[in-house]
């Protein structure tokens with residue numbers, strides 16, 4: 001069965017899209033740790049990120065870098081933290097999280113709520129920097 005992220009990539013489930021190329025897709029996390037929290041996923045449906053071949057692992061990080069630098073320009077933060085958890089959705093993904101301190105990358109922290117309008121605005125601003 002297709003993962004929720006594959007459905008997002010195909011447009012069957014809505015998302016706040018940030019970037020896309022032939023192999024990867026980036027969109028805002030719906031339960032963000034901070035403003036601009038973005039997920040980068042391969043279009044290839046693999047569960048564990050280390051199931052990607054070496055070329056794809058290198059490429060996803062280059063793609064994520066482009067997205068991260070755009071997030072950094074639009075969301076106030078010290079830098080973009082990177083995390084791979086993957087315990088909830090069985091489709092490999094990299095979390096890009098704007099952070100100011102180490103505690104900001106704690107996934108046990110309460111998530112921030114944004115309205116659809118706010119999510120749209122955040123995604124639009126990031127897209128404009130890519």
Ligand code: AMP
Nearest residue numbers: 004015028029030031085086087088089
């Ligand atoms: P994990 O698999 O533990 O890395 O967590 C999966 C992440 O995907 C969580 O941060 C969720 O908030 C996020 N997530 C799950 N479903 C969606 C969705 N439909 N749109 C955006 N983000 C999602």
